[in-house]
Amino acid sequence: MDRFKDKVVIITGGGSGLGQATALQLAKEGAKLSLVDLNEKGLEETKVKISEAAPTAEIILITANVADPQASQNYVNKTMETFGKIDGFFNNAGIEGKQDLTEDFGVDEFDKVLNVNLKGVFYGLKYVLKVMKEQGFGSIVNTASVGGIRGVGNQSGYAASKHGVVGLTRNSAIEYGQYGITINAIAPGAIMTPMVEGSLKQIGGENWEEAGKEFVSVNPMKRFGKPEEVANVVSFLLSGEATFVNAAVINIDGGQSYKY
Numbered sequence: 001m002d003r004f005k006d007k008v009v010i011i012t013g014g015g016s017g018l019g020q021a022t023a024l025q026l027a028k029e030g031a032k033l034s035l036v037d038l039n040e041k042g043l044e045e046t047k048v049k050i051s052e053a054a055p056t057a058e059i060i061l062i063t064a065n066v067a068d069p070q071a072s073q074n075y076v077n078k079t080m081e082t083f084g085k086i087d088g089f090f091n092n093a094g095i096e097g098k099q100d101l102t103e104d105f106g107v108d109e110f111d112k113v114l115n116v117n118l119k120g121v122f123y124g125l126k127y128v129l130k131v132m133k134e135q136g137f138g139s140i141v142n143t144a145s146v147g148g149i150r151g152v153g154n155q156s157g158y159a160a161s162k163h164g165v166v167g168l169t170r171n172s173a174i175e176y177g178q179y180g181i182t183i184n185a186i187a188p189g190a191i192m193t194p195m196v197e198g199s200l201k202q203i204g205g206e207n208w209e210e211a212g213k214e215f216v217s218v219n220p221m222k223r224f225g226k227p228e229e230v231a232n233v234v235s236f237l238l239s240g241e242a243t244f245v246n247a248a249v250i251n252i253d254g255g256q257s258y259k260y
Contacts, residue, residue, distance in 0.1 A: 003241065018092055035061050062075045143185070184245060
């Protein structure tokens with residue numbers, strides 16, 4: 001498929017996990033990519049993988065902290081200077097933070113998680129939407145979480161930030177639909193990424209793999225999701241084939257959110 005031929009897409013958190021998987025998928029479909037991450041090594045690893053899968057793909061790598069508004073403005077500016085437009089934006093960068101009861105959750109930790117997960121998404125929207133409004137087109141996918149549509153426990157910062165992403169998505173989608181822009185969110189569940197592995201290690205320590213088996217035992221599909229399964233959904237939403245899907249929050253969790 002060449003759904004993304006001549007299309008320019010920014011992906012934050014492009015150095016690992018869902019961002020890396022989506023970058024690979026879009027590159028294979030012809031996208032020109034602006035990959036943003038705080039982890040320079042991770043970005044280089046993504047570039048190597050893309051070079052193997054799609055040797056002719058055009059890519060720029062931008063090391064940036066999405067929690068910094070100036071850095072967010074800069075990655076948008078650099079994308080425009082290089083490619084001249086922004087067709088799609090996967091507003092994906094995020095962290096989980098430490099796990100604790102609300103009464104024990106650190107104030108600094110709470111701020112850190114909200115700065116990346118919520119303010120970072122807001123800054124991305126703020127600067128990309130200005131470009132897309134002037135263009136008169138564009139598609140945005142924000143990464144929320146099942147932790148943004150229900151309580152999960154021991155994750156005050158994460159839950160608050162991801163619920164905030166859902167709110168930003170719906171609010172902005174209502175504002176910008178009239179300009180030919182779609183804004184949706186995904187709500188991944190237990191997808192086996194480095195972040196989820198880190199979460200399981202917080203829960204189970206050296207026995208994290210056993211903790212993982214127990215964690216997915218209640219999932220209707222009895223397994224973890226794969227990053228490429230999320231990438232397929234994101235690709236559809238950004239492809240131009242979902243032009244009347246707007247303000248949606250799409251669960252990608254094997255059906256667990258709907259299980260009593």
